[in-house]
């Protein structure tokens with residue numbers, strides 16, 4: 001294609017020379033500029049990397065997964081490559097959702113389902129991800145354009161629809177159910193809610209309660225300085241309706257609360273932090289490492305990160321939530337037996353010889369009570385010539401205080417007795 005465009009440029013140049021009228025030259029110049037633009041665009045397109053069949057841990061600059069596979073070598077993740085088996089649905093491709101989608105794409109997630117009904121606007125440019133040249137495109141299409149360039153290995157599905165409409169909700173449920181996984185009601189491993197209103201959150205909550213689908217909720221405050229993420233596992237944890245926010249509980253239409261000409265504030269920083277927390281929790285949940293946070297808040301003004309757990313409400317207004325609660329309670333004996341078996345398996349494993357067979361870094365265990373160690377710790381007390389400790393060392397403090405104190409107290413008592421005797425004598 002590039003060659004054809006080049007020859008077209010040459011033809012235009014020849015045509016320009018053969019035309020005596022300079023007015024006509026102008027339009028030929030414009031044509032040349034357009035061909036130039038198409039050429040640079042085609043060059044951009046050809047810069048895309050090809051798909052990678054298997055994730056490799058090989059440390060070479062051309063391997064897009066070497067840094068991620070290193071997590072396995074460092075002992076953080078047992079099997080990083082499993083990430084390719086996972087499907088994640090992201091509802092709301094705004095300031096948080098788009099960044100979360102990019103992070104998961106860069107991590108090599110298997111499949112991403114993207115839901116949004118909005119279009120990219122210049123007013124979105126204070127946030128990360130979208131570019132000014134994407135203004136006017138649907139957010140899902142613009143996201144697919146960028147994400148497929150970043151990592152063509154990820155299967156991307158774009159749904160430009162409003163899940164709060166009856167039709168939208170149907171398509172949403174159907175799309176989640178597609179490619180159903182063994183032993184599950186859906187084809188996705190996790191749903192991430194990155195929407196900016198309660199109505200959509202309640203819809204995600206409804207769908208996930210009905211499908212018994214684990215999901216994570218995220219949100220950023222309207223003043224842009226705080227946010228949160230929350231894990232919702234139907235039946236096990238509180239659902240979004242178990243402890244509804246005041247706006248939802250009071251039944252007020254939140255759209256009536258918005259004032260004309262006044263919009264919510266937003267910062268790329270807070271949204272980036274919340275997206276980071278959300279995807280970190282997602283990776284921990286999917287790849288089974290570290291502790292998955294049930295709730296993590298973020299207050300940027302005080303750098304305060306509150307955490308808490310929320311149990312389901314037995315009086316929840318959502319009937320699907322009550323059904324899941326009942327199922328969860330009924331499955332308790334089986335869950336306990338499984339946990340016990342797991343504990344026993346771990347205990348027997350820990351009795352089976354060394355934990356690490358090879359010792360690449362020659363790490364050895366030293367007895368902290370040994371003579372060698374205590375001698376070493378004493379030598380650390382030694383100071384250069386001319387300096388002395390102002391306070392006694394902790395060892396010396398532990399050795400003597402009781403004995404010294406007894407002497408002092410008895411001295412004081414004898415002294416008092418003498419003074420008393422002298423007074424009596426006088």
Ligand SMILES: [Zn+2]
Nearest residue numbers: 239242316321
């Ligand atoms: Zn509930």
